Amino acid sequence: MRRTFSLLLLGFSLSHTAFADTSAAYQESADLIKQTYEQNLYTLPAFKEGHYGLRMYRQTLDSKYSAAIWSDLARVASRLNHFAAEVNTPESIYIYSEGRLSGYIGDDDERSIRRFNATKHMPEYLYLGVDLLGSMARANEYGLKHKQDQKLREVIRRYDFARYATDPEMIRAWAAQLANQVYWLRQLGEQDVVDQFIDSFRKTYPDAIDKKLSPQQYGNKLYGMTHIIFADSNYYQKQVNEQDHQWIYDYFRQNIDQILLRAKEDVIAEVGLSFLLAGLDNDPVVAKTRKAINKAIDKQQGMIPSVTGDFDFSHGEHRNVLAIMLLDWQQVNQAPTYQKQPEIFSRLPYGLEPK
Numbered sequence: 313m314r315r316t317f318s319l320l321l322l323g324f325s326l327s328h329t330a331f332a333d334t335s336a337a338y339q340e341s342a343d344l345i346k347q348t349y350e351q352n353l354y355t356l357p358a359f360k361e362g363h364y365g366l367r368m369y370r371q372t373l374d375s376k377y378s379a380a381i382w383s384d385l386a387r388v389a390s391r392l393n394h395f396a397a398e399v400n401t402p403e404s405i406y407i408y409s410e411g412r413l414s415g416y417i418g419d420d421d422e423r424s425i426r427r428f429n430a431t432k433h434m435p436e437y438l439y440l441g442v443d444l445l446g447s448m449a450r451a452n453e454y455g456l457k458h459k460q461d462q463k464l465r466e467v468i469r470r471y472d473f474a475r476y477a478t479d480p481e482m483i484r485a486w487a488a489q490l491a492n493q494v495y496w497l498r499q500l501g502e503q504d505v506v507d508q509f510i511d512s513f514r515k516t517y518p519d520a521i522d523k524k525l526s527p528q529q530y531g532n533k534l535y536g537m538t539h540i541i542f543a544d545s546n547y548y549q550k551q552v553n554e555q556d557h558q559w560i561y562d563y564f565r566q567n568i569d570q571i572l573l574r575a576k577e578d579v580i581a582e583v584g585l586s587f588l589l590a591g592l593d594n595d596p597v598v599a600k601t602r603k604a605i606n607k608a609i610d611k612q613q614g615m616i617p618s619v620t621g622d623f624d625f626s627h628g629e630h631r632n633v634l635a636i637m638l639l640d641w642q643q644v645n646q647a648p649t650y651q652k653q654p655e656i657f658s659r660l661p662y663g664l665e666p667k
Contacts, residue, residue, distance in 0.1 A: 487536030
C-alpha cells in the first residue's frame, strides 16, 4: 500500500515537473517572438502597429504599448475624418468602393477572386463593412466617437447589412470579416444581424462538406468560427460563455487533429485562443495548439514564418502576435478606454471626442 502511494506521488511529481517545464518553454518562445517584434514595433504600418499594441495592452495593461495605441487612434481619426468630410453621399461612396474593388483586379489567388466576384455586385460593402464600421467600432471600444458620429450612423442606416451577412458567396469570401462586422453593428447599437449571420454561416459550411473544401475555403470556415468568438469577447476584453457557442467548441474538439493537419498557424493559434477566451485553459485543444505553434517557431529568426517559409516582418505580425498570446496567455481586460486610462488619451486626435 505504501509502495503504491509512493509511486502515485512520484507520478504526480513527474507530471507536475513536466507541465512546469513545458509552460516555461512556451513562455520562453513567446518572449522570443515578443523581442523580435517589439524591437522594431514602430517600423510597422500604423494598422499593424496598433493591432499588435492593442492586443498586448489588453493582455498586460503595460503602459509601454501606449504609443502604439495612440498611433491606432490617429489612424482611426484620420479615416473617420475623411469619411465624414468626403465619403458619405451615394455617389462618393460608389466612387470610393469601385476604387477599392479595382484593387482585386489581376489577383489570381482563390481568396482575391472570391472577394472580387462576391463583392462586385455590392461594392459599397468595402466602404461600409471593411472600412467605416471597423473605424467606428474601434473608436467606440476606446470610449470615443467621431464628432460627426450621427452623420456616419445615418450612412450606415441607409443599408440593410443582412444583404451581405446572409449571402453565401459573401460568406465564402469574407467569413471572418462579416463575423466582426455583425458584432460591431450590435456593439454600436445599430442593426442586429448576428443570429442571421450565424444561421447563414452554418448553412453555407455544413460539417459534412469539410472534405470537399479547398484549403482556402476550409481556412475561411475556421476563421469565421474563431472570429465569432473573438467578436463576442470584444476582442480579448471579456470572457465568453462556452454554451453560447457550443457548436463551435464541439466542432473544434471533434476536429482538432484535422485542423492541425490542414490549417495555417494563424488559424491554429486562433482555435487555441478561442478556448482561452472561454476560461478553458486546461482543455486538450489548448495543449495541442500550443504544441503545434511552439514547434512552428524558427528560433533563429525569432518568429513563425508563413506557410511558404517567408519571414516578412509586417506580413507576419498577425500570426506572431496570436502565437505570443496563445503561448503566454495572461487575462482579458476591458481596456484601454478614455474613462479608465485617461493618460493614454490625454491628446485626442482631431475629430474624436468622448462618447
